[in-house]
Amino acid sequence: MAVNIKKSRDIHSLSPFMNIVFNVIAAMFSLVCVFPFAFVVILSFTDEKSLAQHGYRLIPEKWSTYAYEYMFQNGAQLLQSYGVTITVTIVGTLLSVMIIALYAYGISRSSFKYRGFFSFLALFTMLFNGGLVPTFIVVTQVLHLKDTIWALILPMMMNAFNIMIMRTFFKSLPDGIIESAKIDGASEFQIFRKVVLPLSLPGLATIGLFCTLAYWNDWFNALLYIDNPNLVPLQSMLMRIESSMSFILQNSNMSGLGSLAASLPQETSRMAMVVLATGPIVLAYPFFQRFFIQGLTVGSLKE
Template sequence: MNLILNVVVAICALICVFPFAFVVILSFTDEKSLAYHGYRLIPEKWSTYAYEYLFQNGSQLLRSYGVTITVTVVGTVLSLLVIALYAYGISRSSFKYRSFFSFLALFTMLFNGGLVPTFIVVTQVLHLKDTLWALILPMAMNAFYIMIMRTFFKGLPDGIIESGKIDGASEFQIFARIVLPLSLPGLATIGLFCTLGYWNDWFNALLYIDNPDLVPLQSMLMRIESSMAFILQNAKNSGLGSVAASLPQETSRMAMVVLATGPIVLAYPFFQRFFIQGLTVGSLKE
């Protein structure tokens, strides 16, 4: 029975891993070979030209990686802090205004001011245009994550909170020393969502970033793809037919996927270890 379960799990794992592995293989395939023979698991001809084309702007690529990593780390930590504090406040029955702030968070899930007011607030009121904070603050709060953490905090035994109050701990001490260690599963889940959100974000850079030194990775890769598409569409009229023919159109897209998702894929097992460990942390001691 265990052998059958292991085989089933192995097959499911292979199904999950195979698409990304196939994309990696395609990114190392020669463009002409790909166009002639189609998508193959073992290419007729290998090539690294797609990566060479992308790394022609190597310094810009490294800067974009640095911007994305900085925004992801700072944004995730800030999001976890503000979301956990907000959710803990509205989860406590002793908080007088919990209904109002719960409604305030829920209301933003159903209605929002729209793109134009948001753009005006970020650029004209907060003056965040062409700063890293324009990539961090608009995504720092998420009402859905607040509701998830509020439900998680409500599930904590009241006896733990009361024991902290009896020992003379303040609300912040209870939150930092008792609630947070017991909330690692919820924090790990929200942290993973926030990390993926910040890492994959390109829309805020499109709106608020003009400085090329502050362009994140996803936005830079999109600009490269847009430039390539423009050259291909206007090759005949601009006399750039030979240049367009040499562009690694399909393989470069696969290389972009590898460059954009590779760090997250490699880092995820380490986060998963802490995530699984967090699932077993926290219990009442008799």
């Protein structure tokens, strides 16, 4: 028996040389993934004239923070937009994950009488929707959400694709865990809260990451429903800055705009926008990533 175990370990173990090779390959692949963002950060700190003369370089001829200084000319408004985006992302993600998990758990249970109807209801919205005009009318005239922060949260709170992901995840959980909880006298909600949710952290982290990215990158709802400058999210604010720069550059032949257009950091400001828009959301990945590597039911059932 011991000999068989040793042979099995020898078969599945890697030699030191192959271990080094695979580590080098993984490191190179990671570098390829990280390099574009790192290069954008470097370009955002490059002097605009140096960039125009020498092109894109890994080590700029001249460093400059003028792109960020230009972006933070309206520093109070930019920080306000950051606050709105962070609030919308946190509140929207928490509400979305909670409601999607409840909905998906209901339609994943074979004992739920109407699971076929509600499954069809979710799938139908993946194929058809009411359209932009009816949605705008419902949000503004029926729900009266225009110029409120809920106009940035509620329209994106339910997502049929995330519901299907969680339903599949819940159905993959062993029935023995749920049956044993029922034998112990737990109610359906207690089973969901104390048994199912702790085992579903990888699935919840997955849809949580999807919801976080969706809320953070959303600008379209602000374009439709937000006129109050105090409620403009970050992405919409950056788009307005980009539109203002494009207008100045396209009309630089007008009196008074020529000198202003010449002083604008055209390329470096775009790189700074990318850094400002994507930098904070990168911090969310380590939080979600640590749940992906966990086993679903390690140690849950023992024979």
